[in-house]
Amino acid sequence: MNSRGGAHRTRQRPAPVRFVVSVLATLAFPVLARAHLVNSGLGPFYDGVTHLALSPDELLGIVGLALLAGLGGAAFGRMALFTLPLAWLAGGLLGMTGRITVNLPTATGLALIVIGTLVALDRQVPFAIRPVIVGGFGLVEGLQNGAVAATGALPAGGLLGIAATAFVLVALVAAGAVAIGKQPPWTRIVARVAGSWIAAIGLLMTGWALR
Amino acid sequence: MRTCTDIAGAVPERTPRSRRRADGWARATGVRSAIRGLRLLVAVLTGITPAFAHEIRPGYLELREEPANRYQVLWKVPTAAAALGEELAESLGQTSRPITEAALANRREPCGCPSLWARPRSPLTVSIHPVFPPEVRPLAPPVVRHETDAELWTWPVQAPGDGLAGAEITVHGLQASTMDVLVRIVFRDGQVATRLLTPTAPVLVVEATRRTGAGGYLRLGVAHILLGVDHLLFVLGLLLIVPDRWMLLKTVTAFTLAHSLTLAVATLGYAAAPLEPLNAAIALSILFLGPEVVRFRRGETSFTLRHPWVVAFAFGLLHGFGFASGLSTLGLPAGEIPLALLLFNLGVEAGQVGFVLLVLALGTSFRVLEVRWPRMVQALPGFAVGSLGAFWFVQRTALMVMGWSR
Numbered sequence: 001m002n003s004r005g006g007a008h009r010t011r012q013r014p015a016p017v018r019f020v021v022s023v024l025a026t027l028a029f030p031v032l033a034r035a036h037l038v039n040s041g042l043g044p045f046y047d048g049v050t051h052l053a054l055s056p057d058e059l060l061g062i063v064g065l066a067l068l069a070g071l072g073g074a075a076f077g078r079m080a081l082f083t084l085p086l087a088w089l090a091g092g093l094l095g096m097t098g099r100i101t102v103n104l105p106t107a108t109g110l111a112l113i114v115i116g117t118l119v120a121l122d123r124q125v126p127f128a129i130r131p132v133i134v135g136g137f138g139l140v141e142g143l144q145n146g147a148v149a150a151t152g153a154l155p156a157g158g159l160l161g162i163a164a165t166a167f168v169l170v171a172l173v174a175a176g177a178v179a180i181g182k183q184p185p186w187t188r189i190v191a192r193v194a195g196s197w198i199a200a201i202g203l204l205m206t207g208w209a210l211r
Numbered sequence: 212m213r214t215c216t217d218i219a220g221a222v223p224e225r226t227p228r229s230r231r232r233a234d235g236w237a238r239a240t241g242v243r244s245a246i247r248g249l250r251l252l253v254a255v256l257t258g259i260t261p262a263f264a265h266e267i268r269p270g271y272l273e274l275r276e277e278p279a280n281r282y283q284v285l286w287k288v289p290t291a292a293a294a295l296g297e298e299l300a301e302s303l304g305q306t307s308r309p310i311t312e313a314a315l316a317n318r319r320e321p322c323g324c325p326s327l328w329a330r331p332r333s334p335l336t337v338s339i340h341p342v343f344p345p346e347v348r349p350l351a352p353p354v355v356r357h358e359t360d361a362e363l364w365t366w367p368v369q370a371p372g373d374g375l376a377g378a379e380i381t382v383h384g385l386q387a388s389t390m391d392v393l394v395r396i397v398f399r400d401g402q403v404a405t406r407l408l409t410p411t412a413p414v415l416v417v418e419a420t421r422r423t424g425a426g427g428y429l430r431l432g433v434a435h436i437l438l439g440v441d442h443l444l445f446v447l448g449l450l451l452i453v454p455d456r457w458m459l460l461k462t463v464t465a466f467t468l469a470h471s472l473t474l475a476v477a478t479l480g481y482a483a484a485p486l487e488p489l490n491a492a493i494a495l496s497i498l499f500l501g502p503e504v505v506r507f508r509r510g511e512t513s514f515t516l517r518h519p520w521v522v523a524f525a526f527g528l529l530h531g532f533g534f535a536s537g538l539s540t541l542g543l544p545a546g547e548i549p550l551a552l553l554l555f556n557l558g559v560e561a562g563q564v565g566f567v568l569l570v571l572a573l574g575t576s577f578r579v580l581e582v583r584w585p586r587m588v589q590a591l592p593g594f595a596v597g598s599l600g601a602f603w604f605v606q607r608t609a610l611m612v613m614g615w616s617r
Binding site: 046054074077078081151152168171172174175176178179 | 356357363438440569572573575579580582
């Protein structure tokens with residue numbers, strides 16, 4: 001009975017299954033594969049993961065946003081979990097068109113100041129502003145990554161790697177912050193201190209960029 | 212004094228005809244001017260005065276060995292002018308377009324190095340460049356690409372017969388900057404040497420032997436499993452079919468024991484598995500888990516679902532041979548194998564434990580954030596495991612058959 005039910009479910013959703021299979025097949029197509037990944041075709045995806053791992057300013061922004069979202073509660077955390085990677089991808093696709101350029105150190109520095117300060121202050125961010133902050137940061141960073149992808153220096157699949165890494169990071173850090181939020185109030189200080197550091201680093205970055 | 216590798220006469224690639232035609236159209240219709248104006252405005256508004264802003268970002272130099280002793284060089288250097296866009300650079304009276312051979316020949320860097328690196332550039336550009344020993348010869352002109360905030364140079368070089376051993380790679384101009392340069396050399400045997408050059412230490416001497424230190428074997432093991440996405444997918448498949456923590460511990464331990472066993476046996480030379488059938492069999496092991504994940508989600512049962520540790524042990528033997536390929540291709544001297552094996556295996560285990568913890572932490576995070584996945588998304592990991600396993604199995608089997616038919 002179960003297997004019949006399963007078959008029935010499969011027939012009900014042919015399009016999504018076909019979509020998943022085609023996406024996976026595309027990802028696995030051995031283009032631009034390198035060394036270890038020669039048979040997996042996931043080289044571009046790993047390039048994206050590595051790109052983010054080697055970009056501390058982008059990492060700090062993601063961590064800051066996740067802290068801010070987590071301290072704001074599970075709902076804010078969930079919103080950030082999906083909004084940030086999607087905005088990043090959208091920015092990346094937009095950046096690949098080459099129509100918009102952003103000066104990353106200045107933009108990222110300013111974003112770190114805003115995000116870090118909000119975390120340090122530990123104030124509830126108004127509901128309407130939340131997606132603007134999260135989506136704006138993702139869009140700006142995505143634009144830059146997309147512009148890089150357009151030159152061929154970062155494969156287009158790399159954008160997926162970046163978005164996936166951002167998703168994982170936001171999930172882990174935001175959940176940690178939500179857990180902190182449920183502890184005695186003084187534990188929030190840990191997150192607030194981290195926020196102040198992020199703001200300070202943003203200040204340094206911006207100062208350096210504008211000097 | 213050592214100077215830059217001399218590749219005078221190396222003129223970067225010309226703009227393709229289609230691009231020139233498109234440029235002509237854009238210029239004639241004024242579109243380009245409008246876009247230029249808009250980009251300038253955006254750049255100025257977001258950048259203000261970004262002079263030397265990019266010095267806080269590191270440069271990147273990669274040498275990837277392709278045929279023996281032939282390396283593909285990738286040099287990425289942050290450029291503030293590029294960040295502002297070509298248009299702003301041009302508006303400042305600068306250009307980064309290809310210039311003539313004669314013009315290149317007459318140019319010098321502040322360090323005295325000749326033509327290759329001496330290009331007209333905005334005063335905002337960071338002035339650093341790598342220098343190789345004279346015996347490392349360039350084989351083709353560099354190709355220069357512009358990113359929004361960096362320039363990418365790529366060109367092939369030929370190292371002498373004994374390779375890069377003992378070669379001194381310097382980054383000129385680094386001492387006068389505040390930035391670092393990450394150097395990464397990828398050898399043909401898969402070994403990777405990475406070093407960070409800083410203003411106080413701008414010189415890298417490539418080690419005389421390619422042997423990694425003890426830490427190198429450990430890192431190699433970690434990298435082998437973390438980059439070996441097929442191994443990770445198999446572990447993910449196992450995680451998706453275990454019902455509780457105790458069974459998870461048993462299953463992961465069985466997999467670890469099995470692959471450690473065959474890794475040791477293969478590395479010590481007591482047994483060997485031909486790579487192509489092995490890769491196909493590993494893919495088959497992943498494909499095998501796909502339907503099991505689906506069964507588990509439906510609440511059905513099977514031998515695998517009742518005893519996942521048995522399957523983990525059986526397929527772990529295969530995966531161990533796969534891990535062994537990561538170590539055996541290095542061509543280690545016999546005396547070094549036991550230590551290398553131990554550390555490599557520890558690295559593999561560390562990577563595996565890290566991955567398992569990451570997946571568990573991710574599951575916990577979703578619970579804390581109260582994420583409710585639609586049924587289709589819940590099924591996605593199982594389909595990913597099965598589909599990728601099927602794809603790789605077909606692909607690797609085809610490769611194997613094609614290899615036999617040659």
